[in-house]
Amino acid sequence: MVSPWTIGIIGGSGLYAIEGLEDAQWISVESPWGKPSDEILCGRIGDVRVRFLPRHGRGHPISPGELNARANIDALKRAGCTDILAVSAVGSLREEIEPGRFAVAEQFIDMTRGRPSTFYGSGFVTHVSMADPVCERLSGMAAKAIAAAKGKVATGATYVAIEGPQFSTRAESHMFRELGADIIGMTAMPEAKLAREAELPYALIGMVTDYDCWREGDAVDVTQVVTQMQQNSQLARDMLVRFIKALPAKREASPIDTALDDSVITAPDRHDRSLMAKLDAVAGRLIDDF
Numbered sequence: 060m061v062s063p064w065t066i067g068i069i070g071g072s073g074l075y076a077i078e079g080l081e082d083a084q085w086i087s088v089e090s091p092w093g094k095p096s097d098e099i100l101c102g103r104i105g106d107v108r109v110r111f112l113p114r115h116g117r118g119h120p121i122s123p124g125e126l127n128a129r130a131n132i133d134a135l136k137r138a139g140c141t142d143i144l145a146v147s148a149v150g151s152l153r154e155e156i157e158p159g160r161f162a163v164a165e166q167f168i169d170m171t172r173g174r175p176s177t178f179y180g181s182g183f184v185t186h187v188s189m190a191d192p193v194c195e196r197l198s199g200m201a202a203k204a205i206a207a208a209k210g211k212v213a214t215g216a217t218y219v220a221i222e223g224p225q226f227s228t229r230a231e232s233h234m235f236r237e238l239g240a241d242i243i244g245m246t247a248m249p250e251a252k253l254a255r256e257a258e259l260p261y262a263l264i265g266m267v268t269d270y271d272c273w274r275e276g277d278a279v280d281v282t283q284v285v286t287q288m289q290q291n292s293q294l295a296r297d298m299l300v301r302f303i304k305a306l307p308a309k310r311e312a313s314p315i316d317t318a319l320d321d322s323v324i325t326a327p328d329r330h331d332r333s334l335m336a337k338l339d340a341v342a343g344r345l346i347d348d349f
């Protein structure tokens with residue numbers, strides 16, 4: 060039986076491939092939005108199709124501010140994904156969310172600057188809701204998979220996305236704590252916004268690698284992040300396999316599958332044909348003639 064789920068996994072720092080995929084093959088997917096970060100590793104775990112994309116490319120050549128998140132999300136949609144589980148290395152802004160723990164994001168604060176963050180624009184003006192930016196169903200299943208893999212988990216985390224590539228100043232780190240953020244990274248935005256615009260339910264698991272720099276005498280560096288990621292990468296892979304194996308046989312419809320339904324405001328006679336041609340994957344459901 061073929062599963063109704065096709066799971067896109069976006070692997071962050073330290074997670075550049077996954078093992079255990081049957082019929083695994085790296086496949087190049089072209090996108091009208093430019094070049095995705097890498098080829099997509101396509102395969103199966105049981106009867107679930109899996110599409111894995113290393114966010115920064117294999118070998119980590121792409122900086123957070125230069126990621127083509129539109130091409131990445133568009134390519135995953137073209138590769139048939141129904142849902143996306145993103146994995147990211149994150150700093151912790153809370154004592155109790157210690158390095159080694161997995162934090163499941165529930166909210167985001169976007170402090171990135173000038174990154175292309177929408178598929179839409181003049182000629183197809185669209186405003187999706189980001190009130191609840193993650194898919195509760197995916198997040199819940201991810202939290203269970205982490206616990207089943209004997210990982211420590213924190214749920215309901217607010218992730219602040221900074222522009223980077225520099226880490227934050229101490230003043231910024233304290234400010235993000237005051238704002239209510241729990242974890243910090245450089246990549247979940249605009250990725251989560253674009254997933255919503257592409258009607259792809261999205262969840263993000265932060266692998267906590269450090270305490271950023273809000274604690275006196277302590278400041279994150281890349282070695283800390285990489286060392287912690289190496290310690291946790293087997294757990295992350297185990298969690299991903301458990302997550303996929305535990306997916307229910309039936310995929311109930313999610314409201315995110317139809318997020319565009321009440322979001323497009325441009326009248327049909329004012330549609331821009333050239334923009335719409337690029338929307339064939341992300342909004343193809345709404346557009347019949349390209």
Ligand SMILES: CSC[C@H]1O[C@H](OP(=O)(O)O)[C@H](O)[C@@H]1O
Nearest residue numbers: 071072123147148244245246284
């Ligand atoms: C290598 S430290 C900073 C780097 O790590 C995180 O990457 P990702 O979210 O892709 O796991 C962070 O966002 C930065 O890009």
Ligand SMILES: Nc1ncnc2[nH]cnc12
Nearest residue numbers: 148149150243244245271
């Ligand atoms: N402290 C931190 N700030 C931003 N991105 C990170 N990725 C991992 N740790 C981070």
